[in-house]
Amino acid sequence: MLLKMKIDWLLQILIGCGSIKVSEILKYCNSRCLAVVPQGGNTGLVGGSVPVFDEVIINIGSMNNIISLDKVSGILVCEAGCILENLDSFLLNEGFIMPLDLGAKGSCQIGGNVSTNAGGLRYVRYGSLHGSILGLEVVQANGTVLDMLGTIRKDSTGYDLKQLFIGSEGSLGIITKVSILTPPRLSSTNLAFLACKDFFSCQKLLSESKRKLGEVLSAFEFLDNQSMDMVLTYLDGVRNPLPPSVHNFYVLIETTGSNETHDKEKLEAFLLHSMESGLISDGVVAQDINQASSFWRIREGITEALMKAGAVYKYDLSLPVEKMYNLVEKMRIRLGQRAKVLGYGHLGDANLHLNISTPEYDDTVLAQIEPFVYEWTSSHRGSISAEHGLGLMKANKIHYSKSPETVELMISIKKLLDPNRILNPYKVLPHSLVQE
Amino acid sequence: MLLKMKIDWLLQILIGCGSIKVSEILKYCNSRCLAVVPQGGNTGLVGGSVPVFDEVIINIGSMNNIISLDKVSGILVCEAGCILENLDSFLLNEGFIMPLDLGAKGSCQIGGNVSTNAGGLRYVRYGSLHGSILGLEVVQANGTVLDMLGTIRKDSTGYDLKQLFIGSEGSLGIITKVSILTPPRLSSTNLAFLACKDFFSCQKLLSESKRKLGEVLSAFEFLDNQSMDMVLTYLDGVRNPLPPSVHNFYVLIETTGSNETHDKEKLEAFLLHSMESGLISDGVVAQDINQASSFWRIREGITEALMKAGAVYKYDLSLPVEKMYNLVEKMRIRLGQRAKVLGYGHLGDANLHLNISTPEYDDTVLAQIEPFVYEWTSSHRGSISAEHGLGLMKANKIHYSKSPETVELMISIKKLLDPNRILNPYKVLPHSLVQE
Incomplete structure (x- = not known):
């Protein structure tokens, strides 16, 4: 309209x-x-x-x-x-x-x-x-x-x-x-695509990366398994870079720095430590710019995949990190089989994109989502629009x-x-x- | 009053x-x-x-x-x-x-x-x-x-x-x-105290440091020879860390990062290159926290030294870097022997502290400084108060x-x-x- x-x-x-x-x-x-x-x-x-x-x-x-x-x-x-x-x-x-x-x-x-x-x-x-x-x-x-x-x-x-x-x-x-x-x-960029077993591990990985990657950390993004499924189902030519397995969460960590050798050393040491401590269950580092693009394609393709899948209710929320994913889980319980509930976004900034996909727009689904999503965000002193503005909607x-x-x-x-x-x-x- | x-x-x-x-x-x-x-x-x-x-x-x-x-x-x-x-x-x-x-x-x-x-x-x-x-x-x-x-x-x-x-x-x-x-x-901090022969070298050093030190650069301060003299004259126990010589400018470069070895390597390579290309004429890296404090004492002690020296007219200006020091030189010409004109500040942010020292307050000196200092700053689209505010004065x-x-x-x-x-x-x- x-x-x-x-x-x-x-x-x-x-x-x-x-x-x-x-x-x-x-x-x-x-x-x-x-x-x-x-x-x-x-x-x-x-x-x-x-x-x-x-x-x-x-x-x-x-x-x-x-x-x-x-x-x-x-x-x-x-x-x-x-x-x-x-x-x-x-x-x-x-x-x-x-x-x-x-x-x-x-x-x-x-x-x-x-x-x-x-x-x-x-x-x-x-x-x-x-x-x-x-x-x-x-x-x-x-x-x-x-x-x-x-x-x-x-x-x-x-x-x-x-x-x-x-x-x-x-x-x-x-x-x-x-x-x-x-x-x-800066001359050196590296990108890792990682899997975590639960959201708590993603959070812990974020804390650790701020300390251990510190000054070279340039992106920390996450998507859940449901988001990955959506991309794999609806976008041609996209594949999961990790061997088939049941991973609940995926994290993209990008570093940008002035010295290739130093950056690689930092990232490798960080990944090794995270693997040993069980924070990540699998992972791969992009070997060239094409592979890096294919990793980004997964994260950036979620919106496009959702559009192909049917109707989508989009929420761009900022919440304290430790509470953030609770909302996605609560929404799944509220909606049951009627909708696919996806959680992804800029975890490094505590910014959740909560996207809900249904075959077509349905007022009864909407009534289950709103005003609940706003009330819940408000009760946790979050923002109902982290980066999209308020606009008309x-x-x-x-x-x-x-x-x-x-x-x-x-x-x-x-x-x-x-x-x-x-x-x-x-x-x-x-x-x-x-x-x- | x-x-x-x-x-x-x-x-x-x-x-x-x-x-x-x-x-x-x-x-x-x-x-x-x-x-x-x-x-x-x-x-x-x-x-x-x-x-x-x-x-x-x-x-x-x-x-x-x-x-x-x-x-x-x-x-x-x-x-x-x-x-x-x-x-x-x-x-x-x-x-x-x-x-x-x-x-x-x-x-x-x-x-x-x-x-x-x-x-x-x-x-x-x-x-x-x-x-x-x-x-x-x-x-x-x-x-x-x-x-x-x-x-x-x-x-x-x-x-x-x-x-x-x-x-x-x-x-x-x-x-x-x-x-x-x-x-x-972050766990690693390093501080270098360097000498440059002219202001153009200081500028060039800044450009290079943004690229070569990039993500670890955490401070880039400068002072001129007149500021150094003021500190050495009026503050007890302060000494020039560089061997006696005629240096026109001094620069402090601090790095802060997550890996001591990487940071030291970056800083040493940068200093070696800057020395070879003639951007710096001498320099020393602090070997411990006490030496680092003694370097900072010079930069941070300028205000105290000025207070001991007599009256001081203070200006906190932001200007395009390449024009910044011209103002100090123009002011020296205007005031001649009647005042000491000091230029120092946060060069990394293009923020000049122009301080003018006289034995006592003197309206004829002030009339030579103002409104000239404001008019010159304004004509270069600078700020007449970079970080001090406007307040009453x-x-x-x-x-x-x-x-x-x-x-x-x-x-x-x-x-x-x-x-x-x-x-x-x-x-x-x-x-x-x-x-x-």
């Missing part, structure tokens, strides 16, 4: 080309109370970039110039419409990498990444965009261009307002330029993760920055409260 | 003990339009925690309990009055470290660190508090307690409001609790680093969160604009 709406309103797409043009469009729309939806690569999972009624779409995809790269400090400045993968390719030649990497990198745009506070695979190593983003240019609802495009690493002059726009999903302003700290590209659920006083302050800030409520309406915050 | 004021108003110090008490105090003060100054360790360098007229001081030092530590993820939750060094000592036993370290660690408090967005020595490795802080409890001007005390690493539910309070120097709310991601403590200078539209939005936010302007008046923002 969302897709259909999008097509209906194609005629209303305005191509933002330069912050001046975006400013003019917003000034016009604001003066006439016309609602707008900022849109980047349109790869979000919660409907944040999709119009709901008659909003004008402002697509920033043509603002895709790289402005500068400081080769001493690794500070990249670019327009918001640059595609993530293109930025990574550009940096590759210059000896740097983007501090984030996600499955949608081929089409998602950096402006959208920042607006949604995107996480992804490198988060465990390089952390949040709140730390990496050094500056933004943002056009406010009334057309004012806010130049906060700092190109230095440290700045403590006044409030760090750019932070407000990181993760606010285009509801406070439209990001037109981005300045971001990019880490140096979860805006009304914000109270599960944020206190009433905090939501109230968000609404005050929304009203301050966008008094006519033209920016991405119905998203992020409960619509009824914003309109009050 | 500031110190005298502080003593005059000692009677007005209220001891905040728990967020409920802070809430009651603020509710009372807000209803009567009584201004307050939140105060932590009172170690700031720009007068941010010092009352100006008759403000009530709210001291949070007695709120110093550690609340929890998640030993899998390293997430520490504590009250805002905990002293930084005490937190680091606590974590030491648990296998973690604080992601920040500063000279004032023995008395500064974590609430003050967060309020001022403190930087320090570990910044080059662990980055900004905007990335490390996972949650805050904040009491608003009207007494409302904002529970934003997330204890999870990822959360994209609504606006990340806690970010507003990081670096706002107590002018938007009083931080009462902090949740922070602490990195694992630099509030009116915010325009050198922030655009008028950005400052205007800061003022709107100040008025929204603190309509009676009771929180830390005269600080951060130009007072005249806030009162309009």
